[in-house]
Amino acid sequence: MFLQETTANTFNYMILGFGVILGVIVFYLISLVARFRKLNQDLELLNEIEVDGRK
Amino acid sequence: MNGMAIGLVFTFANIVSGSIWARPIWNTWWTWDPRLVTASIMELIYIAYLLLRQGVEDPARRARFGAVYGIVGFISVPLTFLSIRIFRTIHPVVIGSGDPLATGSFNRVPEMCVAFFFSLFTFTFIYATFLWHRLRLHRLAEKVEHMKMKVVSE
Numbered sequence: 259m260f261l262q263e264t265t266a267n268t269f270n271y272m273i274l275g276f277g278v279i280l281g282v283i284v285f286y287l288i289s290l291v292a293r294f295r296k297l298n299q300d301l302e303l304l305n306e307i308e309v310d311g312r313k
Numbered sequence: 314m315n316g317m318a319i320g321l322v323f324t325f326a327n328i329v330s331g332s333i334w335a336r337p338i339w340n341t342w343w344t345w346d347p348r349l350v351t352a353s354i355m356e357l358i359y360i361a362y363l364l365l366r367q368g369v370e371d372p373a374r375r376a377r378f379g380a381v382y383g384i385v386g387f388i389s390v391p392l393t394f395l396s397i398r399i400f401r402t403i404h405p406v407v408i409g410s411g412d413p414l415a416t417g418s419f420n421r422v423p424e425m426c427v428a429f430f431f432s433l434f435t436f437t438f439i440y441a442t443f444l445w446h447r448l449r450l451h452r453l454a455e456k457v458e459h460m461k462m463k464v465v466s467e
């Protein structure tokens with residue numbers, strides 16, 4: 259009576275798990291892109307300063 | 314350092330998705346099981362490693378402190394792996410599940426092997442891709458640092 263006779267439906271938990279993994283990976287990807295952009299901006303700025311300094 | 318940061322992201326995803334798995338299987342989101350505790354401690358040790366590296370200005374000292382801390386902190390990795398074999402636990406033993414000494418050993422069916430190796434291959438590929446981009450980012454950061462020094466010295 260107290261024993262479960264059918265397999266529990268864990269589909270929603272599986273979707274939630276995959277969602278979390280995807281979310282974490284996408285968040286990390288966005289952080290990498292943001293850091294790339296910031297460093298490229300810094301590099302451009304430094305190049306401009308260097309060129310201005312030579313003039 | 315670059316590989317460790319990616320490992321930190323993967324471990325975080327592992328702990329959170331593991332908690333979601335535990336809810337229908339163990340009927341709780343979290344339990345103070347040895348595997349869960351050692352995995353969380355490992356995550357905290359490597360977060361502290363990142364903070365340590367950010368906190369030291371001098372590059373030579375940062376590298377030395379980081380190397381020593383990295384060696385000591387790595388003890389948490391085999392401890393996390395072996396925790397389900399050393400201690401009494403309810404966590405299943407996924408790798409080497411045929412080990413009769415392991416409390417959580419089970420018979421892995423072929424469908425589980427397919428899912429396991431598919432995930433192993435996929436996450437190894439994602440890890441390698443992230444590592445490649447992290448190395449590119451590291452080189453770019455070094456270039457910016459070099460340019461800063463050059464501009465300041467002129």
